Amino acid sequence: MAEDTGMFTVSQTIGSVLCCKCGITMQPNAANMCTRCLQSEIDITEGLQKQVTIVHCPECNKYLQPPKTWTGAELESKKLLSFCIRRLKNLNKVRLVNAEFVWTEPHSKRIKVKLKVRKEVLNGALLEQSYTVEYVVQDQMCETCSRAQVNPNQWVAVVQLRQHVTHRRTFFYLEQLILKQDAAKSAIRVRQMDQGIDFFFNNRSHALKFVEFLGKYVPIRTRSDKQLISHDPKSNSYNYNYTFSVEISPICREDLICLPPKVAASLGNPGPLVICNKVSSSISLLDPFTLRQSFLDADQYWRSNFKALMSSRQLVEYIVLDVEAISSEVNVGGSRCLLADAQIARVSDFGKNDTIFNVRTHLGHILNAGDYALGYDLCNTNSNDIELDKYKGLVLPEVILIKKSYEEKRQKKRGKPRTWKLRSLNMDIDSAAKGGGGSDEKMDSEYEQFLRDLEENPDLRFNLSLYRNKDYQPSELASVVDGEDPPSIPLDELLADLDLSDGDGDDDETIDLDSIRG
Amino acid sequence: MATRLQYENNCEIGVFSKLTNAYCLVAIGGSENFYSTFEAELADVIPVVKTSIAGTRIIGRMCAGNKKGLLLPHNTTDQELQHLRNSLPDSVVVQRIEERLSALGNCISCNDHVALTHPDLDKETEELIADVLGVEVFRQTVAGNILVGSYCTFSNIGGLVHPHTSIEDLDELSTLLQVPLVAGTVNRGSDVIAAGLTVNDWTAFCGSDTTATELSVIESVFKLREAKPSALVDEMRKSLIDTYV
Numbered sequence: 001m002a003e004d005t006g007m008f009t010v011s012q013t014i015g016s017v018l019c020c021k022c023g024i025t026m027q028p029n030a031a032n033m034c035t036r037c038l039q040s041e042i043d044i045t046e047g048l049q050k051q052v053t054i055v056h057c058p059e060c061n062k063y064l065q066p067p068k069t070w071t072g073a074e075l076e077s078k079k080l081l082s083f084c085i086r087r088l089k090n091l092n093k094v095r096l097v098n099a100e101f102v103w104t105e106p107h108s109k110r111i112k113v114k115l116k117v118r119k120e121v122l123n124g125a126l127l128e129q130s131y132t133v134e135y136v137v138q139d140q141m142c143e144t145c146s147r148a149q150v151n152p153n154q155w156v157a158v159v160q161l162r163q164h165v166t167h168r169r170t171f172f173y174l175e176q177l178i179l180k181q182d183a184a185k186s187a188i189r190v191r192q193m194d195q196g197i198d199f200f201f202n203n204r205s206h207a208l209k210f211v212e213f214l215g216k217y218v219p220i221r222t223r224s225d226k227q228l229i230s231h232d233p234k235s236n237s238y239n240y241n242y243t244f245s246v247e248i249s250p251i252c253r254e255d256l257i258c259l260p261p262k263v264a265a266s267l268g269n270p271g272p273l274v275i276c277n278k279v280s281s282s283i284s285l286l287d288p289f290t291l292r293q294s295f296l297d298a299d300q301y302w303r304s305n306f307k308a309l310m311s312s313r314q315l316v317e318y319i320v321l322d323v324e325a326i327s328s329e330v331n332v333g334g335s336r337c338l339l340a341d342a343q344i345a346r347v348s349d350f351g352k353n354d355t356i357f358n359v360r361t362h363l364g365h366i367l368n369a370g371d372y373a374l375g376y377d378l379c380n381t382n383s384n385d386i387e388l389d390k391y392k393g394l395v396l397p398e399v400i401l402i403k404k405s406y407e408e409k410r411q412k413k414r415g416k417p418r419t420w421k422l423r424s425l426n427m428d429i430d431s432a433a434k435g436g437g438g439s440d441e442k443m444d445s446e447y448e449q450f451l452r453d454l455e456e457n458p459d460l461r462f463n464l465s466l467y468r469n470k471d472y473q474p475s476e477l478a479s480v481v482d483g484e485d486p487p488s489i490p491l492d493e494l495l496a497d498l499d500l501s502d503g504d505g506d507d508d509e510t511i512d513l514d515s516i517r518g
Numbered sequence: 519m520a521t522r523l524q525y526e527n528n529c530e531i532g533v534f535s536k537l538t539n540a541y542c543l544v545a546i547g548g549s550e551n552f553y554s555t556f557e558a559e560l561a562d563v564i565p566v567v568k569t570s571i572a573g574t575r576i577i578g579r580m581c582a583g584n585k586k587g588l589l590l591p592h593n594t595t596d597q598e599l600q601h602l603r604n605s606l607p608d609s610v611v612v613q614r615i616e617e618r619l620s621a622l623g624n625c626i627s628c629n630d631h632v633a634l635t636h637p638d639l640d641k642e643t644e645e646l647i648a649d650v651l652g653v654e655v656f657r658q659t660v661a662g663n664i665l666v667g668s669y670c671t672f673s674n675i676g677g678l679v680h681p682h683t684s685i686e687d688l689d690e691l692s693t694l695l696q697v698p699l700v701a702g703t704v705n706r707g708s709d710v711i712a713a714g715l716t717v718n719d720w721t722a723f724c725g726s727d728t729t730a731t732e733l734s735v736i737e738s739v740f741k742l743r744e745a746k747p748s749a750l751v752d753e754m755r756k757s758l759i760d761t762y763v
Contacts, residue, residue, distance in 0.1 A: 012684035020707045023731035028681035032707035122707070 340364025
């Protein structure tokens with residue numbers, strides 16, 4: 001500082017003094033004793049532990065931090081070093097400067113750590129000293145390993161997810177959601193049952209978290225129960241098995257619903273026939289004739305608990321002969337709708353007879369003459385719905401169109417692989433719960449339908465991750481195809497897949513429909 | 519010849535005593551051991567006076583003096599002043615001075631010819647020092663410390679300074695004081711030299727914690743090994759041919 005102001009300062013050479021104990025010449029320090037004399041006089045490691053016992057589980061290679069935490073660590077790793085240092089008491093009296101392992105034989109059950117500590121002594125002199133701490137490793141199996149040894153299939157909590165419908169579309173969608181959010185990473189087993197999936201957990205809170213995750217994406221109703229497995233009367237501890245029974249509402253996308261009068265009244269009287277167009281934590285219902293959208297919360301739905309009138313299995317294909325828009329295009333809940341009058345005929349009737357229907361539809365924005373559409377054939381169905389009977393004097397439309405069909409265009413692409421693929425969850429298939437052999441083809445066609453749904457609906461893809469299919473080569477023939485292509489997913493929405501396999505893994509990564517069947 | 523002693527189990531001798539070539543002041547203690555050690559060593563040669571200054575026992579740090587005079591702080595009581603005037607030889611001028619820094623022992627370090635003072639001492643005090651003690655006054659610091667009276671001690675023969683003093687400072691001080699100086703410690707590594715050590719031309723007293731190494735340094739720089747009371751040395755010089763050590 002003095003140099004900065006330009007003042008002249010004399011350079012100071014430090015003189016030497018004699019150490020007050022042994023008399024050798026040394027540079028003066030705060031204690032005025034040479035380091036040897038200081039060390040001989042003062043031992044700063046006094047009172048620190050030099051031998052400690054630590055407990056290790058040989059099965060899962062974890063070390064115990066009492067009273068209950070087990071931390072996994074490899075020998076001579078940073079985690080093990082920090083664990084060993086944490087186990088030392090009284091280390092806050094000195095400052096730790098350096099710590100490292102001294103090599104010991106792995107089978108010797110001893111871990112040696114050399115620590116360098118620093119402490120202030122006498123009148124301000126800092127003394128540094130290194131010493132070795134020896135850890136004796138005791139082997140003891142941890143709780144989880146001993147429980148697993150006794151009964152490998154042991155679980156503490158189970159989430160039984162069920163949906164009482166005849167298809168598995170919701171479960172395919174949920175499977176993809178779970179994979180994307182990693183919600184089932186704490187599940188020890190996943191089991192596919194008839195009309196549902198069971199998830200097994202080792203911890204009640206994991207199961208609870210999973211149930212809450214489900215509640216965000218589908219409307220559910222839960223019940224929980226517990227069963228006493230064992231109890232220790234001396235320490236008053238009880239071991240339970242917790243069961244969460246989760247039921248998903250049977251209303252799915254594209255279902256036709258006749259609302260019970262009470263529900264219709266609470267929603268502002270939409271026409272009793274509504275289409276369900278989106279299911280998330282609440283059900284969104286669209287009246288196809290007035291283009292009004294209403295929402296039903298999970299609680300609201302389960303209070304009235306109505307079922308769908310017709311579901312997507314019963315869709316019939318129609319060909320559109322003429323479309324005439326009635327009103328302008330509206331934006332209903334994020335998607336566009338256009339009220340139009342359409343002249344349609346069933347594909348099965350087309351050419352054979354002259355049965356033509358004039359219907360009102362909300363799909364005017366995408367339908368043109370010559371398109372194919374899927375809809376519910378109300379005039380030909382015999383529905384035994386109680387709700388329908390409650391409405392006296394209700395005139396049912398003949399056909400309600402639900403969506404556009406790309407079947408013709410898909411014919412051209414049949415057999416060619418898609419540009420994208422999905423991952424699948426590792427499930428055990430309960431063979432006893434499965435139906436007969438015919439369900440295999442049913443599953444395949446349902447999955448294929450689910451993939452097509454994903455291609456057609458961008459909002460369905462929103463929450464999922466889709467991966468680029470390495471096997472797909474864009475063919476040269478594609479440019480020859482005239483007319484529209486069926487909707488496909490743009491490449492920038494696809495993620496490059498993680499190559500977790502050992503290199504010959506391309507076969508593992510393509511969609512293997514066998515993995516679903518098992 | 520250096521003696522090791524304690525004042526009531528405390529090794530800071532220089533706080534409780536003041537030793538010059540003409541007299542010795544000693545604090546009043548609970549037991550007589552302190553006083554009797556000084557007496558045993560010095561009684562034949564110079565008066566050893568028990569006193570207090572300003573009612574305190576820390577007389578070594580409150581007053582400053584040499585064989586020509588003694589300076590006392592402003593808070594010395596009249597009785598103490600009178601007692602000292604009566605007990606000390608007539609050649610010693612006892613003077614009470616008005617100075618803001620009243621711990622004169624910490625601010626002034628002197629022998630019979632030169633004095634080092636605290637840099638912030640008043641001008642009148644400086645003149646008084648030059649007058650009463652008959653010395654040349656230099657304002658100095660020792661190893662960056664302004665309390666020169668605490669961190670260095672010197673007699674007419676040699677001096678001991680704070681251990682962290684640099685070589686340049688040592689040379690400078692040595693030139694000013696015209697005596698050989700050495701940097702060292704006292705009382706097992708303590709750097710407050712004047713508190714642990716009190717010295718005159720033929721004898722020294724230090725705290726009992728002083729190690730043998732420190733003692734040998736003290737004895738060598740103050741040349742105490744062959745020392746005898748100065749009066750005798752002058753006499754013997756004429757007849758001495760050789761000295762066996």
